[in-house]
Amino acid sequence: MSDALSYLIRARPEAMRHYFRFLKETGKHLDPKTRSLISVITKVHAQTEAGLKQYVRRALDDGATPTEILDALLMAFPALGLSKIVWAVDVLLKSDLAEFRVESRHAAPAWRRVGELKRFAAGAATRIECDGRALFVYRSGRTFRVYDSHCPHERTDIPLEALSGRELKCPKHGWTFDVANGACISVGTRPLRRYRSKTERGVLYAHW
Ligand code: FES
Incomplete structure (x- = not known):
């Protein structure tokens, strides 16, 4: 959310409440994907x-x-015209979203080798690069959770220094996550993006 919207919510909460209720009501009969595309x-x-x-x-x-x-x-x-579409694609390219990279767009989803299990300490999170993506891996005993390192708010690539115990705090606006389950526990509203994972013969794999 922009600083201006945050300000308006604080300065004129009654009016803004109606505005957000209006937006919610208008999208009520649309599926989530269509709503997001609009x-x-x-x-x-x-x-x-x-x-x-x-x-x-x-x-x-x-x-x-x-x-x-x-x-x-x-x-x-x-409605948009070419210049706004080009502007949007420039933003997408600058954001370095893995899904939009040319090589990824034609790559079929697959299991990726993340690393040997022994490199992940129990009860702790590790940041690791895998096939062009940065991941946070949290290990609890024999259970592994693998998350995209990008903040679900505005795609900031969250660095290792943002990790303190189980808490991962995005440096940009302070959304804070519990890496044990990916939940957003402070400031924000959306969890970390989690990838499916599996272990096989001492190796952790993630799927995208
Ligand atoms: S980008 Fe806003 S909190 Fe992470």
Whole structure:
């Protein structure tokens, strides 16, 4: 959320409550993916970079593919025009979203080798690079949880220094997560993105 919106919520809570209720009501009959795609288009129309990053991530989490997101933008061409679509693609490229990299767009989802189990200490989180993505891996005994290192708010790549015990605090706006379960425990509203994982013959794998 932008600083201006946060300010308005504090300064004019009654009016803003109606505004958010209105937005919720208008999307009531749409599935989450469609809602997110429409939000992506509105963020491009208003050219709010932070909002675009946030809603592109949300659309991906709600099941939209990168191609569907690009098609939604292209279909909105009569309203957006070429320059706003190009602006949006520039933002996506700058954000270095793994899903939009050319090599990833044609790569089928697969199990990726993250590392040998013994390199992950029990009761602790580790940050690791794997196939072009940065991950946080939390180990609890024989259970592993693998998360994308990017904040679900505005895609900040959260560094290792942001980790303190089980708490991972995004340096940009302070959303704080519990790496034991990925939940957002302070400031924000959305959990870390979690990848499916499995162990086989002493090796941890993640799927994307
Ligand atoms: S990008 Fe805003 S809290 Fe992480």
